[in-house]
Amino acid sequence: MTKRSTDTAPFPVCPDDELVLNEPRAAETPWGPVAVVRTGTGVYAVTDRCSHADVELSDGFVEGDTLECPAHFSRFCLRTGDALTLPAAEPVDTWTVTVLDGVISVAPRP
């Protein structure tokens, strides 16, 4: 059965033990691309497109609980999605993350 884009049940993206600290991982979901990141404080997921241009944030750099765009170096808060530095001025969407039975799953926030 195919998952519909209106379905908000968590979607599995990777085994928990394969997500390396501070190394963003790209995943495709029924709702679009997502960047999943493990930091020192937890596992976060944001839409895998910079709000400034069509660039994958999963190619970016993690520092603390922020993710820096690889193109023009805007930094986004992984907790809130807020753009913390220019040139990006708009936030990116944050996603709900669940870890169950060793699997990381994500879902868009309602």
Ligand code: FES
């Ligand atoms: S594309 Fe991300 S800051 Fe410009």
